[in-house]
Amino acid sequence: MSTRRRLGAMIAVMVASVLFAPASSGRAVPSQPTDPGEELDRLDRQADDLARQYRGELHELTDGIQAARRAAREVREVEGKQAAARARLAELAAARYKSGRIDPVIMLATSDDPRVVLDQAATAEHLARNDQDRLREMQSLMEARRRAQQEAQARVTETRRLVARLEAKKDKVAELIEKYEAEEAAREEREAQSSGSSGYTPTPHAKSPVIGGGSSITPRMQDVLTEVDQRFGPFSSIGCYRATNDGGEHPLGRACDFMLSTGGSMPSSENVDHGWAVANWARDNADRLGVMYIIYRQQIWDVRSGGGWRAMEDRGSITANHYDHVHISVF
Incomplete structure (x- = not known):
């Protein structure tokens, strides 16, 4: 194998490994859980416990947990699509490097910021339309992942706050339950005395x-x-x-x-x-x-x-x- 081909193969491996690695931008990105399943399981258990104490279904709480689970599923789905798109780009970049061509598709390996990808890629006059479509797809998936993560986190936060609000009202609800149970008992006693x-x-x-x-x-x-x-x-x-x-x-x-x-x-x-x-x-x-x-x-x-x-x-x-x-x- 010639020196040029050996070098090309080495670069191809390096490019592919970088593309498959988790991408990061130059700016700090707040840490967000991609799958809040463990916390949602805990909130589910709290919801069941509160429903028993509150003597009935808590629709707001169950709605919130279900919505958070849907958002978490969406994050996983988008991440799967993003991984597939990144793999396609890895193959393309590796092939370009093997042939000695430097391609701006590699920019996707070093940035997870969807707002800068196309700006950088557009400056490369030799980028083919097909490559632009691939870049646009990746940018779209990056943005979709960001939105899905934000939605999932917002849903979990909202549900956590509702649980805290319900927990804080347990004593008041217990008083209401005691009040209405006493009314029921008094009513049954009156009816028993009047009708036998x-x-x-x-x-x-x-x-x-x-x-x-x-x-x-x-x-x-x-x-x-x-x-x-x-x-x-x-x-x-x-x-x-x-x-x-x-x-x-x-x-x-x-x-x-x-x-x-x-x-x-x-x-x-x-x-x-x-x-x-x-x-x-x-x-x-x-x-x-x-x-x-x-x-x-x-x-x-x-x-x-x-x-x-x-x-x-x-x-x-x-x-x-x-x-x-x-x-x-x-x-």
Whole structure:
């Protein structure tokens, strides 16, 4: 092998090794976890523990953890694409060096800053269009990775803050639970004395068709159902108890959905306003009724996290996002 070819082969190996190595820019870059899975597992355990203490699903918290996991998956996907693109560039650069050509594609090996790559590469007049496309692809992946990392970290930080806020309110929530449990016990005692039975008979003459009502729901939920129906009914239907254990209050008999349309269709503007009237009335009377949280139009109001309407993650459909009904859960 000639001296030139041996030198070319050595350079090719060096170029490939540099391209495959983690790239770094001349500027300091804040350290960010590319996969916050371990912390999310810990937050998951905290969420389960808080849900047990708070006597019901914490939608804001589970939403936050799921969103953070999606962002972490996106980081991994982008990193995989970036590794594949870097490998293609390594092959190209190695081939160019073997042939004795110096190619600006090597610039990608020494910079992880997507904003400077094209500026530097554009000064090389001999860069072919195909090479420009490869550089643009790499720049795009660098930027996508940066955005995905920022999103993942922001989601984890937001979830961590929510956990801290919920932890700080545990004593207050415990007082609410104790208050409503005492009310339930006193009510059962009164009914037992007046009827000779501790059983509960729901109020008849509902304005709306009720699915999963009656003895399948708690007395408190029945009170809320009856009052909402009498004030705002009729609804297309009211769905309460269902056996499917989805982590919420429906299988516990502590939740009802007040439907504003049928067949998963978007309600009319008039019914949308009607839904807000129901949701805001339930919020304003939450203390008297024992309302734990309300969900409507992809927003949640939860007394346990301090109240205030907060946006929820997209669940993928009109019904799943609560656009066609008002959900009310009670303690």
